Structures are given as C-alpha cells and as structure tokens.
Amino acid sequence: MKIGCPKEIKPQEFRVGLTPHAAHEAVAHGHEVLIETGAGVGAGFSDADYTAAGAKIASSAEEVFAAAEMVVKVKEPQAVERKRLREGQLLFTYLHLAPDPEQTKDLLASGVTAIAYETVTDRIGGLPLLAPMSEVAGKLAPQVGAWTLQKANGGRGVLMGGVPGVGPAKVVVIGGGVVGTHAARVAAGMGADVTVLDRSLPRLRYLDDVFGRDFKTSYASAGNTAELVAAADMVIGAVLIPGAAAPKLVTRAQLKTMKPGAAIVDVAIDQGGCFETSRATTHQDPIYEVDGIMHYCVANMPGAVARTSTIALGNATMPFMLALADKGWRKACEEDPHLLAGLNTHAGHLTYDAVGKALGLKVMAPAQALKV
CATH class of the missing domain: 3.40.50.720 (NAD(P)-binding Rossmann-like Domain)
Known part of the structure; x- marks a missing residue:
C-alpha cells in the first residue's frame, strides 16, 4: 500500500x-x-x-x-x-x-x-489511540493553568504551591479519567490543593485508593460542582464522551460566582468544550477573558511538546x-x-x-x- x-x-x-x-x-x-x-x-x-x-x-x-x-x-x-x-x-x-x-x-x-x-477502542473499553495524547494534555493542563493564573496574563496572581504562611491554589478537576488523573497528579505535585470530580463511584474509589494522600475526590453532582467551582482558583475540564460533543458542565452564569482572575483550562475543547463559554484557541493566542475569568482553550495542547x-x-x-x-x-x-x-x-x-x-x-x- x-x-x-x-x-x-x-x-x-x-x-x-x-x-x-x-x-x-x-x-x-x-x-x-x-x-x-x-x-x-x-x-x-x-x-x-x-x-x-x-x-x-x-x-x-x-x-x-x-x-x-x-x-x-x-x-x-x-x-x-x-x-x-x-x-x-x-x-x-x-x-x-x-x-x-x-x-x-x-x-x-x-x-x-x-x-x-x-x-478506536480496546478490549477493556479504553481508547488506546486517544490515551497517549490525553496523558500529555492532562500533564500539561496544570502547567498552562499555572501560567494563566499569573497576574501578567490576567490571572489572580496565585502561586500553585503557595509559600510558608500563604495557602496553595485550589484546583478542581472535572472528570477522573485519563486526562483528569494526570492533571490531578501534576497539580498535586506542584503543591496545589486538588479535588477531582467524577460521577463514577468505582472510579472515585480507585482514585482514592491509589492517590488518596495526593488529592481529594468528590461526587460530581450539579450542586457540588457549583460549590467547588466557585471556590476554585483553577478549574480543569477533563470530561470525555467518546466521539460525542462534550457536555457543558459550567454555565456562563456560574462564572459570576467564581473568583475574579480564576483560570479555566478546557482540555475537552477538541470535542466542543465542557464550559459554556469555551471556544477553541491556538498556542499563538491561547487565552481570553469572559466575565473576569481567564480561559485557556487550545485545541491541540499536545502540539506544544x-x-x-x-x-x-x-x-x-x-x-x-x-x-x-x-x-x-x-x-x-x-x-x-x-x-x-x-x-x-x-x-x-x-x-x-x-x-x-x-x-x-x-x-x-x-x-x-x-x-x-
């Protein structure tokens, strides 16, 4: 051929x-x-x-x-x-x-x-050709989110790991799959206070068993998600429905409840994004602001590495x-x-x-x- x-x-x-x-x-x-x-x-x-x-x-x-x-x-x-x-x-x-x-x-x-x-799928229900890029994007998400949080980029000016006497950034990861797990691991490794949200109790149990000391887990009910998003310095969208458009899990109205200068990183933007205010951006011009909230929505994040x-x-x-x-x-x-x-x-x-x-x-x- x-x-x-x-x-x-x-x-x-x-x-x-x-x-x-x-x-x-x-x-x-x-x-x-x-x-x-x-x-x-x-x-x-x-x-x-x-x-x-x-x-x-x-x-x-x-x-x-x-x-x-x-x-x-x-x-x-x-x-x-x-x-x-x-x-x-x-x-x-x-x-x-x-x-x-x-x-x-x-x-x-x-x-x-x-x-x-x-x-493309595999015998255990995974997505073997998506997984490598999900791993890369997940590990990149806290890195680019931390950059977005810097004041010079319009962010809150919060350091991920804090310093003695000053608390760390609060990071919420919506979705506990491949992207979310890698994002949570890296964000926790940077010293942030991390919570992973998911609707699968078996997945939450797995994350808690394996990473319990590194980050917290919580059930992704609408009310719980809204409360945690409002308190967050950074929200990472990591939800995937194979082949389908990503569900909109954070509305524009909810942006008004968030801290001014908070950062949103939408890793699901290839599938339309999981925030109502998401639109695809490029590495050349990666972030934009809506209602005081900074959005990082680069559609080919792994291309950076x-x-x-x-x-x-x-x-x-x-x-x-x-x-x-x-x-x-x-x-x-x-x-x-x-x-x-x-x-x-x-x-x-x-x-x-x-x-x-x-x-x-x-x-x-x-x-x-x-x-x-």
Missing part, C-alpha cells in the same frame, strides 16, 4: 503522523511510504531520518494526497486538505467530528473512508496503521471490532452514532459499511 504523511498545517501544530520508526516498519512490511518534505521538523525528525528509514520525500502536500492510498495525519484535515481527499482513499487521523459540521460535510462529500483515532507527543502517538498508532496497510481497511476492521469502532465515514456515509446524534445526521452501521 502507498502510505502518505503530509505536514500538519493547523496553526502551531508541530507533530507529525508518522515517525521514522513507523515508516521503517511500514517499509519492512512491503509498503511504500511518502513523507512531505519538512513534515517531521517540528518534532525533531529530518527528511534524512525518513530516507534512512526507507521512505520517499515528496515536494508538496498535493503530491502526498494524490499518490497515497492511505493518508496518516495527526489533526483533523483542514479545509484545503479535505478538498484533496477522494473516494476509495483511507484517512487515519484524529477527527473530532461531533462539534465540527463543516468537516463532517466535507468528508462525506469526498467519499473518503475515515478512521478516527479517538474512537511535539516530540514527546509524536513518539507517544506513533507507538500507539503503529500496530493499527500496519494492520490497515497489510490487510486493507475492510479485512482489518472485519477481524478487529475495536478498529471498526474507529470508522467514522465511508463512501459518503456517516458511520459513527454519536456524531450523527450531535449533528442530526443519518448514520449507517459500521458493519453495513463494510459491505458498501
């Missing part, structure tokens, strides 16, 4: 869809790999690294899209990239379609077969990428229902139920799509 990897063009996105090691594996499996020149530079990989791995270097994105049977990326295809997709082509990347009707419309119009990293993120993502995606290339997408998905769960569009049909519900579109069952 001809596997193509273009350079990411989303603002301040420095990751790359294929590492040289992944390219080497694909070539060893008998596939042809085409990398756009400079695609790996932001993650610390040169064109020479890819040629040493057996890949070929393309002079442009147009060349990659035109030649590739499978396009491997990191972020959702941008408008100009979507125009280059075609029916019969396979796209393997993050998509986050639920809050993005324009992208969904374009993918359906192109006829491309699109498998989304974020909806591109080398770590690229290698971590590549480790996770490589086995699936090779299965798709070795067997073809139909056979690979027939043999692996967890990979089939990643199918979001095929030949003009939407194939992921949560996206259909979010956007009011008709959905074809993935198993049926295998026959189209």
Whole structure:
C-alpha cells in the first residue's frame, strides 16, 4: 500500500503522523511510504531520518494526497486538505467530528473512508489511540493553568504551591479519567490543593485508593460542582464522551460566582468544550477573558511538546496503521471490532452514532459499511 504523511498545517501544530520508526516498519512490511518534505521538523525528525528509514520525500502536500492510498495525519484535515481527499482513499487521523459540521460535510462529500483515532477502542473499553495524547494534555493542563493564573496574563496572581504562611491554589478537576488523573497528579505535585470530580463511584474509589494522600475526590453532582467551582482558583475540564460533543458542565452564569482572575483550562475543547463559554484557541493566542475569568482553550495542547507527543502517538498508532496497510481497511476492521469502532465515514456515509446524534445526521452501521 502507498502510505502518505503530509505536514500538519493547523496553526502551531508541530507533530507529525508518522515517525521514522513507523515508516521503517511500514517499509519492512512491503509498503511504500511518502513523507512531505519538512513534515517531521517540528518534532525533531529530518527528511534524512525518513530516507534512512526507507521512505520517499515528496515536494508538496498535493503530491502526498494524490499518490497515497492511505493518508496518516495527526489533526483533523483542514479545509484545503479535505478538498484533496477522494473516494476509495483511507484517512487515519484524529477527527473530532461531533462539534465540527463543516468537516463532517466535507468528508462525506469526498467519499473518503475515515478512521478516527479517538474512537478506536480496546478490549477493556479504553481508547488506546486517544490515551497517549490525553496523558500529555492532562500533564500539561496544570502547567498552562499555572501560567494563566499569573497576574501578567490576567490571572489572580496565585502561586500553585503557595509559600510558608500563604495557602496553595485550589484546583478542581472535572472528570477522573485519563486526562483528569494526570492533571490531578501534576497539580498535586506542584503543591496545589486538588479535588477531582467524577460521577463514577468505582472510579472515585480507585482514585482514592491509589492517590488518596495526593488529592481529594468528590461526587460530581450539579450542586457540588457549583460549590467547588466557585471556590476554585483553577478549574480543569477533563470530561470525555467518546466521539460525542462534550457536555457543558459550567454555565456562563456560574462564572459570576467564581473568583475574579480564576483560570479555566478546557482540555475537552477538541470535542466542543465542557464550559459554556469555551471556544477553541491556538498556542499563538491561547487565552481570553469572559466575565473576569481567564480561559485557556487550545485545541491541540499536545502540539506544544511535539516530540514527546509524536513518539507517544506513533507507538500507539503503529500496530493499527500496519494492520490497515497489510490487510486493507475492510479485512482489518472485519477481524478487529475495536478498529471498526474507529470508522467514522465511508463512501459518503456517516458511520459513527454519536456524531450523527450531535449533528442530526443519518448514520449507517459500521458493519453495513463494510459491505458498501
């Protein structure tokens, strides 16, 4: 199979869809790999690294899209990239379609077969291709939140760990999954007073058993959430419903109850955000203020640590990428229902139920799509 990897063009996105090691594996499996020149530079990989791995270097994105049977990326295809997709082509990347009707419309119009990293599952109900970036984003969230809290950035001017005689920042993490757990660990490691909210009692018990001395846990009822958010210096949104739009857990009215200059970090912004006042920002212009509350809503947070993120993502995606290339997408998905769960569009049909519900579109069952 001809596997193509273009350079990411989303603002301040420095990751790359294929590492040289992944390219080497694909070539060893008998596939042809085409990398756009400079695609790996932001993650610390040169064109020479890819040629040493057996890949070929393309002079442009147009060349990659035109030649590739499978396009491997990191972020959702941008408008100009979507125009280059075609029916019969396979796209393997993050998509986050639920809050993005324009992208969904374009993918359906192109006829491309699109498998989304974020909806591929595993045997224990996890999301193995989302988890590495969730870990990165979770660890970054307190770091960028602490920066947002600095007075020069419009924040309250509160130090995460405090100093002798002055208490630490109060941090509330909404969601106790992968993002929330890593965010809580790092925030607690910075010396903050951390509380994790979740609606799953088994998850709260697990967090309490493993991290009980590091941070507190609490049930995420609406009333309890409102009280803790009002008292917080920083609130980290870490709620995920696989493939679906994120629920809005903090309303604009609640901002008036918060401390002036408090910081919100919305890690769920890729799925539309879990705060009513959230809107996607970039690393170039990451924060904005609403009603005195500072919002950090960068939609590709892991791109800030591109080398770590690229290698971590590549480790996770490589086995699936090779299965798709070795067997073809139909056979690979027939043999692996967890990979089939990643199918979001095929030949003009939407194939992921949560996206259909979010956007009011008709959905074809993935198993049926295998026959189209």
